[in-house]
Amino acid sequence: MSKFAEREPNSISVDVVVVGAGFAGLTAAEQLASRGVSVRVVEGRDRVGGRSYSGEVAGVEVDLGATWVSRRHTEIRDLASRLGCTTTDQFAEGLNVLWMAGRRSTYQGTIPEISPEAIEDMVRVQTKVEELISTIDVDAAWESPDAARLDAISFGEWLDRNDAAPSTRALMTILSKVQWGCSPGDVSLLHALRYIRAAGGVSHMLDVEDGQQEQRYAETTQEIATRLAGKLGDKVVVGTPVRRITQDDNGVTVSTDSETINAEYALVTVAPAHRAGIEFQPALPDKAEGLAKTWRMGALSKAFVAYEKPFWRNSGLSGEALTDTGTVFITFDVSPGADGPGILMAFCDPRVYDNFSLEIRRDRVIRQLVDLYGPEAGTPIDYVDHCWGTEPFAPGGPNPAVPPYASGSHGSALTEPHGRVHWAGVETAGEWAGTMNGAVLTGQHAADRIAKRLGVAEDTSV
Structure with missing residues (x-):
């Protein structure tokens, strides 16, 4: 279908080039490919998944990034089910712990x-x-x-x-x-x-029950993206940051360090702040440039502490805790089962966490878990963490921390096409913005828009 011929050895031609191999980009690429559209997905990280990223603690795969799904997140659930990934309920039995104003207490439900x-x-x-x-x-x-x-x-x-x-x-x-x-x-x-x-x-x-933290994926959320990318095969290239996107009336050219991709359309799915890392010719309109400058990413860090058993359950505790001071401000029990290992996931404040050594980060988390769960929390068998704000490529997360005035001044540029360059990604979602479900929805919608521009039929197979 593409009208471009190869121009040089490192030049390829497709109908659509997708920038970013998170859920939005991979979803759009799969749907376009199923309609006979040739696609190329280029990802700057050395992996797929975007803000879904797997790690390991005590031999158990854990979500260092995006974690939960609600029963109302139908699109990501359908995608995961189709790819053979299975949900597990977030453990929430027992009392929650609250540390507030220097005092420890327990409670049930969402609000202490x-x-x-x-x-x-x-x-x-x-x-x-x-x-x-x-x-x-x-x-x-x-x-x-x-x-x-x-x-x-x-x-x-x-x-x-x-x-x-x-x-x-x-x-x-x-x-x-x-x-x-x-x-x-x-x-x-x-x-x-x-x-x-x-x-x-x-x-x-x-909420956990009937809420946004209701279920997790046993295989981790990044595995969903990995399996989807596997279906696309060599259409997906990682470790390939996009440096420049140029366009004219005939098409777009996407330049990376290793190849030049000529296409009819480009779909950019990176976070608004990370659009600033790409040179656009012609330049983005003022509103779109303002979006990239003002919709800065927030920063969040996660730690996982493993024990032989989920000992807190023996005391009737759920493993969920809220604190108003210190490094850790919320915890959850993400143990694979009652037999162990017991794993506590802790959200950590990057201001008192990210710029310290691994040893100091670990010590601060464990000391706070001792306050919350008692002396047994002081003898873990393993520990792992991840600081999203210090990632070398496309840092930040989970979502943009947009300051006053920036939404009204620049928000409409989230989805307004720039000529042949279209946008998708979780920030561009309406319903379910900020979730994996929202990312999948934007990928679907972008694929529909571009397919209509190309004049191709509706998707007939998935």
Whole structure:
């Protein structure tokens, strides 16, 4: 189908070149290929999966990046099922641990029962958030009623103006760190509301049972991407950063260090901040350049500590904990079973974690786990961690920490094509933005758009 002929030994020609081998890029490539479109997927990392990345602790594969799926995440679940990957329920039996204001306590459910007054305040603030998100256009938050006012303050400023109690503020800070890799004061209220609405509301975002943390993949989420890339075979090339994308009326040329790819269209699926690492000729419009400069990535780190057995279960604890101080701010039990090994996953604050040695990071995590779970937590059999903010290529995650004014000024450039260059990726999603499900949806939608431009038939096989 392509009208380009090879121009030099390291030059190839396809119909569509896809930049990025995360779930959006791989999904789009598979769907286009199934319609007879020739594709080339180029990935700068030395692996596929994007922000899904597998590690190992005590011989068990774990998710160093994206982890959970909800029952409502139908697209990623269908994809994983088709590729033979299986879900396992997130362990949530027993009491959760809370460390707040220097005091340890236990509780059940999503919201810690600190006091009747604290519960009342949390419900009050959550109700106000739900009222606001009902006004948000999840596909174009910057066009929502009162968008300019909502974008002019941070989520943290809004909590202050609404007199959020210290306990409510602490819980919203944990939500912010997990979702955007930043504190509430660093993210626009409009951006926060868009992501909360996209996630199905505050309760769905926070809950394990019937919520966003309901299930994990036994094989890890990166394995889903690995198997999908395996179906595409040599159409996927890793370790190949894109340096330049040029275009004219006849097509696009994507330049890497090792090859030049000529195509009719390009689909770029990298995070908005990482678009800035590619030279575009002609240059991106001002709004799109502003997007790349202001939609900076947050930073989040994860540690996994393994023990012979999940000993906390013997004390009636779930392995889920929330803390308002220290390196660790939330933990989960991701053990493969009751017989062991026992594995605690800890989310860690990069400000007091990333720039320290492995030994110091490990010591800080374990000492905090001792506070939460007792002396047995001080004798692990293995440890592994990953700092997303210090990755050498395309650092940051889980999502952009978009400051005030940046959504209203630049948000529409998320999806506006730049000539023959189209965009996809989890940030471009409306519903389920910030999730693997959202990434798959954007890949599907982008494949449909480009297929129509190419004049090819609907997908008839998967």
